[in-house]
Each structure stands twice: as C-alpha cells, then as structure tokens.
Amino acid sequence: MKNIISSTDLGRKEIEEIFSLASSIKKGKKVKAIRDKVVALAFFEPSTRTFTSFDVAAKRLGLQTTGFRSEHETSVAKEETFADTIRMLSSYADCLVIRHKFDGAAKFASQITNRPIINAGDGKREHPTQSLIDLYTVLNSFGKIDGLRYGIVGDLKYGRAVHSLLSMLTTFKPRHVHLISPRQLEMPKGFLKGLNYPYGETERLESVIGDVDVLYATRIQKERFPDEIEYNKVKESYRIDRDIVSRMKDKAIILHPLPRVTEISRDVDATEKAKYFEQAGNGVPIRMALYSKILGG
Amino acid sequence: MDDTIMINKIRHGTVIDHIPVRKALMIPRILRLTEGKDTIAILVNAKSRLMDRKDIVKIENRILKDSEVNMLSLIAPGATINMIKDYKVAEKKSAVIPQRIEGLLKCPNGHCITNHDPEALTVFDLVTKSPLEMRCGYCNVSIDESEALKQVSGE
Ligand SMILES: [Zn+2]
Numbered sequence: 001m002k003n004i005i006s007s008t009d010l011g012r013k014e015i016e017e018i019f020s021l022a023s024s025i026k027k028g029k030k031v032k033a034i035r036d037k038v039v040a041l042a043f044f045e046p047s048t049r050t051f052t053s054f055d056v057a058a059k060r061l062g063l064q065t066t067g068f069r070s071e072h073e074t075s076v077a078k079e080e081t082f083a084d085t086i087r088m089l090s091s092y093a094d095c096l097v098i099r100h101k102f103d104g105a106a107k108f109a110s111q112i113t114n115r116p117i118i119n120a121g122d123g124k125r126e127h128p129t130q131s132l133i134d135l136y137t138v139l140n141s142f143g144k145i146d147g148l149r150y151g152i153v154g155d156l157k158y159g160r161a162v163h164s165l166l167s168m169l170t171t172f173k174p175r176h177v178h179l180i181s182p183r184q185l186e187m188p189k190g191f192l193k194g195l196n197y198p199y200g201e202t203e204r205l206e207s208v209i210g211d212v213d214v215l216y217a218t219r220i221q222k223e224r225f226p227d228e229i230e231y232n233k234v235k236e237s238y239r240i241d242r243d244i245v246s247r248m249k250d251k252a253i254i255l256h257p258l259p260r261v262t263e264i265s266r267d268v269d270a271t272e273k274a275k276y277f278e279q280a281g282n283g284v285p286i287r288m289a290l291y292s293k294i295l296g297g
Numbered sequence: 298m299d300d301t302i303m304i305n306k307i308r309h310g311t312v313i314d315h316i317p318v319r320k321a322l323m324i325p326r327i328l329r330l331t332e333g334k335d336t337i338a339i340l341v342n343a344k345s346r347l348m349d350r351k352d353i354v355k356i357e358n359r360i361l362k363d364s365e366v367n368m369l370s371l372i373a374p375g376a377t378i379n380m381i382k383d384y385k386v387a388e389k390k391s392a393v394i395p396q397r398i399e400g401l402l403k404c405p406n407g408h409c410i411t412n413h414d415p416e417a418l419t420v421f422d423l424v425t426k427s428p429l430e431m432r433c434g435y436c437n438v439s440i441d442e443s444e445a446l447k448q449v450s451g452e
Contacts, residue, residue, distance in 0.1 A: 081414050081415060081416065082410070082413070082414045082417075083414050083415075083416045083417070100410075101408070102408050102409065102410045102413055103406060103408050103409045103410060103435060103436030103437075103438075104409055104410040104411065104417070104433075104434075104435025104436045105410045107410075107434075107435055108410045108411075108414065108417045108435060112416070123408055123409075123410075123436060124408065125436070125437065190437075190438070190439060194437075
C-alpha cells in the first residue's frame with residue numbers, strides 16, 4: 001500500500017487488513033514503532049479534529065510530525081503554488097497527509113512527489129480515512145458491513161464524508177441505501193450513476209426510519225440556504241430525537257462524522273444506538289493502522 | 298484534387314482531408330501547430346467529390362502521432378489523415394476518439410485542482426463515445442460533446 005487518495009483505491013482485502021490491525025491496536029497489542037520518520041500534516045483547509053487525530057496517531061507510533069493547520073500558516077498564502085509547497089514538504093517528510101478544499105488536490109500531490117500521500121479530505125468527494133472509520137464502526141457493531149440497510153441523512157449534495165462513504169460502500173454489498181435529504185441538497189445525479197448497490201431517494205426521514213440498520217447523519221449547513229426560515233424548516237425535519245430513535249430497529253445504530261450541531265438531540269447520546277463517539281474514538285487506531293501499513297514496511 | 302491549384306503538394310508531412318467545413322481553423326490550436334516552425338496550409342470550403350464542401354489542412358515536415366490524430370476526432374470524426382513521404386501517401390489513418398485527452402480541455406468544476414495550480418494539467422478519460430462523455434481524472438466531473446466542442450473551438 002502506498003497512497004490513500006480515494007475511497008475506491010482500497011480493495012476489500014486491504015480494508016479488512018486495516019480493520020484487523022486497528023482492532024489489535026485497540027486491544028492494546030503493541031505495534032512496531034516507526035522511529036526516524038517524519039509525517040507532514042499539510043492542512044490547506046483547517047480541521048482541528050482530523051488534524052489532531054492524525055497527529056496523535058503518528059506520535060503514538062513514535063513518528064515525528066511537522067506541517068501546518070491552515071493555509072494562513074503556509075507560504076501558499078504568499079503566492080507559492082500548491083505544487084511547490086508539496087515539493088518543499090517532500091524534501092523533509094517521509095509521508096504527507098493532505099487536507100484541501102479543492103477536488104483532486106491529493107491525487108495531484110501524488111503525481112508531484114514520490115512520498116506516500118494520505119488524503120485527509122479534499123474537495124466535495126473524498127475523505128477515505130473517515131470512510132474507513134465509519135465502516136469500521138459498523139463492523140464492530142454488526143460483525144459485518146454487507147447485507148445491512150443504510151440510511152444517509154442530511155446534506156447529500158456537498159457532504160464530503162457522505163460521498164466518500166457511499167463510494168467506499170461500492171467495495172461491499174450493502175442490501176439497500178436510503179438517501180434522505182431535502183430536495184435542494186439531494187445527491188448529484190452524476191454521482192448516483194457510480195453506485196453499484198440498490199438505493200432509493202426520499203425527502204422524508206420518517207418514511208424509512210424503521211427500515212435502517214445504520215443511520216448516518218450529517219450536518220446541514222446554514223450557508224446552503226437562501227434564507228433562515230427555509231433553513232430552520234429543513235433543520236427541524238431532519239432532527240434525530242428520542243421519538244425518531246424509538247421508531248428505529250432494536251439493533252440499529254446512529255453514526256455521525258462530527259462535529260454535530262443540532263441534528264442529533266443530546267438526549268439521544270445516552271441511548272445504545274448512539275455510536276458517534278465510539279466512531280470518533282476509532283479515528284486514532286484506524287490512522288495508526290494506516291501509518292503502519294504505509295510506513296512500517 | 299481541386300486544391301492543387303491553390304496549394305502545392307507537400308514533400309514530407311501530413312495532409313488532413315475531409316474535414317467538415319470551417320472546422321480546419323480549429324486544428325492549429327488543437328495540435329498546437331503554431332508553436333513550431335512548420336509551414337501550415339489551411340484550405341477552407343474546398344470542392345470535394347465525397348462531400349459537398351470540405352476543409353483541408355497540410356502540415357509540412359511533420360508526421361502526426363497517433364495521439365494527435367485522435368484529438369482530431371473531436372471536431373472531424375470522418376477526416377482522413379495521410380502521412381506523406383516523398384510526395385506519396387506513405388500511410389493513411391483515421392481519427393479515433395481517444396481514451397484520454399491531456400492538457401487540452403478545461404475542467405468545468407471551479408473547485409477542481411486543475412483550475413487552481415498551473416502545473417495541474419487536465420486529464421479527461423473517455424466514458425462513452427456516443428453520446429460523448431469524458432470524465433476529469435481529478436474530480437470525476439464529466440464533459441459532454443457540446444462542451445468539448447465549445448472548448449476546442451474556443452467559442
Ligand atoms: Zn476536474
């Protein structure tokens with residue numbers, strides 16, 4: 001394994017190996033430290049949570065980290081091109097973790113440097129390490145990823161984590177995927193063409209809530225709406241509260257890539273269905289497993 | 298051929314014949330012909346036995362590569378391309394829609410890295426020939442025939 005650029009780059013076997021290594025790490029099994037190597041965390045787009053997770057994962061393996069948390073900290077702000085920044089980082093790091101607002105940034109970086117690239121989220125579509133964390137959490141709850149019924153709710157138009165997850169699911173065999181969103185935030189048609197499993201689109205969460213095993217919620221951002229009234233209406237209709245939870249299957253779970261704002265009410269946190277904090281906790285072991293696979297060889 | 302009155306035969310080079318009328322003017326741009334020093338003849342609205350009217354392009358001292366020939370398929374799918382050596386047709390080729398086009402098209406996605414770094418040249422891969430659909434190798438956004446033509450023709 002060299003790079004992780006896209007959520008469709010990894011085969012099923014590779015994903016299973018990453019999951020099994022992450023499980024050993026979680027159980028406290030010692031993984032081989034990778035000393036004398038440096039990871040550059042190049043966050044052209046800020047994300048404190050993802051940055052910290054990659055940083056902690058690296059340090060727990062004995063890796064050293066360098067880099068920046070936002071574009072303002074780099075010389076890109078001073079007109080240096082992305083390509084030149086990548087070259088500069090490659091001169092002193094053994095692996096680059098890249099976060100960027102533009103589609104294809106990580107892929108382009110992988111063509112500029114021979115150093116391994118890990119995509120920590122770019123553009124509207126790719127966030128492969130988040131998708132690994134999501135599916136790993138599903139695996140830990142159900143013992144499987146195949147054959148389950150998924151419900152993805154929220155911003156399906158711009159949501160990077162959602163697009164990445166749906167792409168990674170094409171490597172598996174979900175029984176059905178419900179795509180639940182307001183019309184103005186529905187999944188782009190071009191994206192749907194790439195899916196190889198049964199799916200359906202709906203605006204109404206209530207109509208499918210009793211059917212799903214995995215409910216994946218995402219944030220609906222205010223900026224996407226022309227006015228506050230429209231936003232509030234949509235926000236309310238997709239809010240996951242105790243009433244929604246009571247209509248879910250016994251064993252169903254709720255995931256969320258976090259940060260959550262109001263889309264899941266806080267009294268849901270105490271229910272057994274709430275797996276989003278466990279999901280967040282899987283970030284470090286999954287990313288440790290990835291570093292080991294890429295740099296530990 | 299009627300055009301012999303207007304343009305001399307070339308000794309070495311490439312003759313692109315049976316180009317749809319007025320499409321020949323786009324060819325120097327697509328093949329980046331004006332960047333070199335070769336003599337280029339562009340004949341518009343020539344009489345043709347096969348077509349009513351046609352365009353012809355002659356490029357002296359340059360034999361087109363297959364990848365260049367294939368680029369022509371975007372604007373002139375029926376064109377015949379003759380490679381000339383010592384005033385004779387040494388090889389005939391026809392334009393086939395390429396599997397990949399690099400550096401020519403612009404990605405319509407404003408958030409694609411190819412629109413934000415001077416070194417990130419576009420790569421479009423063929424999805425379907427008819428209707429034409431080509432997909433950006435960086436962001437997966439597609440271009441259809443009318444968009445490709447619009448860009449190639451510079452309109
Ligand atoms: Zn693109």
